[in-house]
Amino acid sequence: MADQEEEEFNLDPDEIVQVIELGENNGNPDDDDSQESAGDENEMDTEEAASAPQQDDSSLTFIGHKDSSVICTRVNPVFSNIAVTGGQDDQALVWNTQEGSIYFQCRGHTDTVLSVGFSHDGSMVATADMKGMIRVWKVDSGTELWSFDADEVEWIQWHHAAPILLAGTKEGQVWMWKIPSGDCKTFAGFGPSANCGKILPDGKHACVGYEDGVIKIWDLKSEQAVHTVSGHEGHKSSVYCIDHNNTGSLIMSGSGDMTAKVINTATGKVVSTFKCRESGEEEDSVESVGFSYIHDYAVTGTLGGALEIWDLPTQSLRHSCDHPYGIVKILWSKTLPTFYTSCLDGNVRQYDSRNGQIVRTLQGHASAVLDFDLSRDESILVTSSDDSTAKVYQLQR
Numbered sequence: 001m002a003d004q005e006e007e008e009f010n011l012d013p014d015e016i017v018q019v020i021e022l023g024e025n026n027g028n029p030d031d032d033d034s035q036e037s038a039g040d041e042n043e044m045d046t047e048e049a050a051s052a053p054q055q056d057d058s059s060l061t062f063i064g065h066k067d068s069s070v071i072c073t074r075v076n077p078v079f080s081n082i083a084v085t086g087g088q089d090d091q092a093l094v095w096n097t098q099e100g101s102i103y104f105q106c107r108g109h110t111d112t113v114l115s116v117g118f119s120h121d122g123s124m125v126a127t128a129d130m131k132g133m134i135r136v137w138k139v140d141s142g143t144e145l146w147s148f149d150a151d152e153v154e155w156i157q158w159h160h161a162a163p164i165l166l167a168g169t170k171e172g173q174v175w176m177w178k179i180p181s182g183d184c185k186t187f188a189g190f191g192p193s194a195n196c197g198k199i200l201p202d203g204k205h206a207c208v209g210y211e212d213g214v215i216k217i218w219d220l221k222s223e224q225a226v227h228t229v230s231g232h233e234g235h236k237s238s239v240y241c242i243d244h245n246n247t248g249s250l251i252m253s254g255s256g257d258m259t260a261k262v263i264n265t266a267t268g269k270v271v272s273t274f275k276c277r278e279s280g281e282e283e284d285s286v287e288s289v290g291f292s293y294i295h296d297y298a299v300t301g302t303l304g305g306a307l308e309i310w311d312l313p314t315q316s317l318r319h320s321c322d323h324p325y326g327i328v329k330i331l332w333s334k335t336l337p338t339f340y341t342s343c344l345d346g347n348v349r350q351y352d353s354r355n356g357q358i359v360r361t362l363q364g365h366a367s368a369v370l371d372f373d374l375s376r377d378e379s380i381l382v383t384s385s386d387d388s389t390a391k392v393y394q395l396q397r
Contacts, residue, residue: 056364058383058391062100064093070384071114072371078122080375082139083382085390086113092127094139097380097392104142109133115156119163124179126165128153134167136179145180154195161203168194174208176220187218187225196241200265201248207265209239209253217251217265227268234270235261238285245291250312252298254286260300262312272315279304288330294337297353301327301341309353319356323349331374340381342369348383348393362393 068089075097076082082103086092092106092113106113111131118125124145128134132150137143152170159165163179172189174197192211199206205226206218213235217227237256244251250271254260262272276286284304291298296312307323310316326344333339337353346365351358367386374381374395381393 056391057362057393058364059380059394060097060100060392061364062095062390062392063388064095064102065089065091065388065390068388069370069386070388070390071112072116073373073382073384073390074117075373075375075380075382076118076122076125076139077120077376079139080377080380082118082122083373083390083392084116084118084125084127085384086116086127086129087384087388088112090129092116092125092135094125094137094142097382103139104137106135106137106144108135108144108147115153117156117158119158119165119179120160124163126156126158126179128156128167132169134165136165146177146182148175148177148182150175154193155197157197157199159199159203160201166197166199166206168197168208170194172210174206174218185220185223187223195239198242198244198251200244200251201246205248205265207242207244207251209242209255211238213237213239213255213257215239215242215251215253215261215263217268227263227265229261229263229268229270233261235259240285241288243290246293250291252289252291254289254300256285258284258286258302260286260289260298260310262298262315272310272312274298274300274308274310274315274317276300276302276308277304277306277320278302279306287327288341290330290332290339292332292337292339292353293334295353299330299332299339299353301330303327307341307351309356319353321351321356322358328368328370329372331372333374333378335378340372340374342372342383344368346385346387348372348381364391364393365389 065087068087070087072086081098083097084094090109094103106127109129111129113129115128126136132153134148136146154168156167167175170193174187176185197208215229216225235255239253239255241254251263258276260274261270288301298310303326305323305326307321309319311318328342331340341349348362350360365385369383372383379396384390
């Protein structure tokens with residue numbers, strides 16, 4: 001990107017929030033006749049889905065990615081009847097969570113679509129593939145707004161209050177763009193892959209975890225790393241996951257060294273190191289971490305199946321939960337003292353953080369659940385799986 005473009009990219013707090021106006025149909029594809037027609041032609045027949053387990057608790061099975069693992073999924077933060085999935089078939093599909101019909105296909109990818117996401121106002125959807133092609137589409141029309149060919153992409157994430165998109169790459173760079181203008185900033189890589197990243201609640205900083213165990217907190221305006229956690233305080237192996245608490249005062253990271261670290265974002269100091277239970281398997285790692293929205297708890301999940309709830313004030317283990325298989329992802333409820341796990345056995349489980357007991361198991365997939373997301377009102381949960389399907393589970397009946 002040109003130097004002039006970078007100079008014009010200003011993250012002044014007074015200008016950071018920009019409202020994106022949707023089309024006349026308010027961004028809801030249900031009101032777009034042309035999209036309805038396309039959806040009708042692509043109606044999903046659940047009988048064609050992969051062989052299912054004995055019990056299926058889902059309300060809908062989406063089979064748009066035929067004979068291909070469905071790698072990632074997100075639910076629109078404004079319109080919960082819209083979801084996006086990315087698959088090993090080089091496709092990203094935007095579809096109706098109530099009917100299973102396809103609104104539109106995000107065309108042009110030539111490799112596995114490994115990361116997807118909606119903008120904060122639900123008006124845009126971004127898709128990224130393994131080769132590094134990132135595309136952004138208008139949700140109300142299915143038209144492409146912007147694209148960029150980066151290095152191999154590890155993840156993308158939208159800003160929570162502005163039309164700004166971040167992407168981490170295998171070469172270690174983190175890119176940031178204003179969409180759709182494409183004004184760009186780059187946070188310099190130093191070799192190791194930028195494995196994971198999150199924008200902090202203040203909207204002005206982002207935390208990034210790297211393949212060599214380093215964690216950096218970046219100032220989005222100055223492009224400078226305000227804190228670097230490494231050396232004896234840092235992880236001894238790759239950082240695979242990262243999360244922040246409600247206020248952004250703390251971040252938590254999980255690593256291949258089987259520890260989770262809690263870091264003060266104001267000082268960059270590690271305030272806690274939690275040693276997670278090891279399975280004894282050669283390949284084990286902390287795959288997901290997360291802070292409770294209600295209590296001073298955090299949870300860690302490992303590839304070996306260790307699910308542990310930690311008490312932050314006392315820096316101690318609160319509960320070691322019964323979890324039979326490897327954990328892929330954890331998401332906390334924002335309104336209840338519970339969290340969900342997606343699992344290598346094809347199930348999603350809900351746990352009560354107060355006692356560590358399982359609340360319910362959502363069955364239906366014939367293979368590992370690779371990703372899942374909750375709608376903003378937590379009425380539905382959408383999964384993507386190695387069995388070539390995505391499913392919708394009703395949480396409030």
